[in-house]
Amino acid sequence: MKKNILLFVADQMRRDSLAHMGNPASITPNLDSLLEEGVSFENAYCQNPVCVPSRNSFLTGFYPHVNGHRTMHYLQREDEPNILKEMKRNGYEVIWIGRNDVVPSNRAKTDYCDEYYDGITDENTRDCISGSFNHAAHHNEDTKKLYEKMLSGDNYYSFYMGKLPDGEGYGKADWNCVEKTLEYIDRRRKEKTDKPFFVYCTLSFPHPPYACEDPWYSSIDRNLLPKRRPNIKDVPNKASMLYGINEKQNLNNWSEDRFDELRATYLAMVSRFDFQFGLIKNKLLETNLYDDTSLIVFSDHGDYTGDYTITEKVQNCFEEPISNVPLLIKPAKGIKVEPRISQAQVELVDLPATIAELANSKLSYTQFGQSVLHAVAGDEVHKDAVFCEGGRIHGEKQAMEEGHGPDSPYWPRLATQCSEGPEHSKAVMCKMGKYKYVMRLYELDELYDLEQDPLEIDNLVVKEEYQKIIQQMKERVGQFYMETTDFVPMKRDKR
Incomplete structure (x- = not known):
């Protein structure tokens, strides 16, 4: 009998925002407790550090370059595979709750799932509601005032809103999604069916704006926050994209106390996500479905959160805060597991193959991920190298994501992205060990020794003694592109 699978997905959560990953200010007891019966991967990496390319990658098993998913405006084509489609084809009841960022709004969801709920509308839907991030859709009058206050002075491009009066405005959609997930689990307890379920519940927190209600907002001890990474303007030999964003975001005169409030609010959002995960875990226990359900918790990418005096994310840089993401797997009972924090290098692109093995099925198409279940079982070697990529070539206007003027809080990043200088350079990260x-x-180019330089401020590429290592990693990048450069469709066309 096939086991159930539930994916609980954060948006823009960095790996080091979890308490069990060493953040002394973080409060994540429910995720931490998964280590008693599951695995948390310390070296898990997304394949692009913004939403749409990353989600297209982890739902297919393709790297972003394979089908050109290098922009927020290019979603999946109708003929592209998707793990939700695969699970439906393999006899699962597929329930999609929350964020989209994958399927265009003019296409129905029925090819992907049995039920879809976006967190905003009142009922389950089978139509083409988008579910993409929209500030206006998440505000009531109180949070609208906070949002307008954010867009003022040197706060304008920070994405900092602060303490929410309650959970009824901004952030309400996530509560709606969690409630819908709990309702579905309750419904499954009452139904007499052997059909397994696949729930893809994908929330918006801790995606900026940085804002959260109590008790989470006040729970974070500001005195325990780790030290911020240094201002990018004082660090030589980094990507010009970061210097361009820093110059436009206007945060260089912020006090450390202001950054501490922003960072603490972000951790409060992470803590709220953890609490919501606890509600779902407890509901599975209450309904006697927990043992028969594999849980996978992860994020699509991370967030700078004030590191380098930059907030939010960027599409073609790969520092740990935005590329290194949480990935926790608690397998269903009967699947071998060695509970621990694992050092194995893994990628989100590995998720479809992992899910297929959990479902005891095979994917119907060739893809590039590898199941991590052997690592869940105890292996500490998975991949010799992991990759993240982004950027564009000169002249690719379709990848610039034009249309945001200075009134948009996203303008510092996107205006820099539209430059035809080196800022939006096509780039690829390759991590091998340290x-x-x-x-x-x-x-x-850039090279960092993450053991000696965890803040990634000393670019070793300019040093002669590292040229042999650089050449080895260049060769590994070449092998990576040779192995994954395209996807040959599974279906033959008539001639």
């Missing part, structure tokens, strides 16, 4: 190498098309 070394992280970034190959850039139009500017200086």
Whole structure:
């Protein structure tokens, strides 16, 4: 009998925001407790550090370059595979709750799931409601005032809103999604069916704006926050995209206390996500479905959260805060597991293959991920190298994501992205053990020793003694592209 699978997905959560990953200010008891019966991967990486390319990757098993998913405006084509489709084809009841960022709004969801709920509308729907992130859709009058206050002075591009009066305005959609998930689990307890379920519940927190209600907002001890990474303007030989964003975000005169409030609010959002996960875990226990359900918790990418005096994310840089993400797996009873924090290098692109093995099925198409269940069972070696990629070539206007003027809080990033200088250079990250190498098309490459330089401020690519390591990693990037450069469709066309 096939086991149930539930994915609980954060948006923009960095791996080091979890307490069991060493953050002394973080409060994540429910996720931490998964280590008693599951695995948390310390070296898990997304394949692009913004939403749409990352989600298209982890739902297919394709790297972003395979089908050109390098922009927020290019969603899945109708003929592209997707793990939700695969699970439906393999006899699962597929329930999609929350964020979209994958299927265009003019396409019905029925090919992907049995039920879809976006967190905003009142009922389950089988139509083409988008579910994409929309500030206006998440505000009531109180949070609208906070949002307008955010867009003022040197706060304008920070994404900092602060303490929410309650959970009824901004952030309400996530509560709706969790409630719908709990209702579904209750419904499954009452139904007499052998059909397994696949729930894809994907929330918006801790995606900026940085805002949260009590008790989470006040629970974070500001005195325990880790030290911020240094201002990018004082660090040489980094990507020009970061200097461009820093110059436009206007945060260089912020006090450390202001950054502490922003970072603490972000951790409060993470803690609220953890609480919501606890509600779902307890509901599975209450309904006697927990043992028969594999849980996978992860995020699509991370967030700078003030590191380098930058907030939010960027599409073609790969520092740990935005590329290194949480990934926790608690398998159903009967599946071998060695509970621990694992050092194995894994990628979100590995999720479809992992889910297929959990479901005791095979994917109907060739893809590039590898199941991590052997690592869940105890292996500490999964991949010799992991990759993250982004950017564009000069002249690719369709990848610039134009249309945001200075009135948009996203303007610092997107205006820099529209430059035809080196800023939006096509780039790829390759991490092998303690070394992280970034190959850039139009500017200086990067190399960091993450053990000696965890803040990624000393670019070793300019040092002669590291040229052999750089050449080895260049060769590994070449092998990566040779192995994954395209996807041959599974279906033959008539001639």
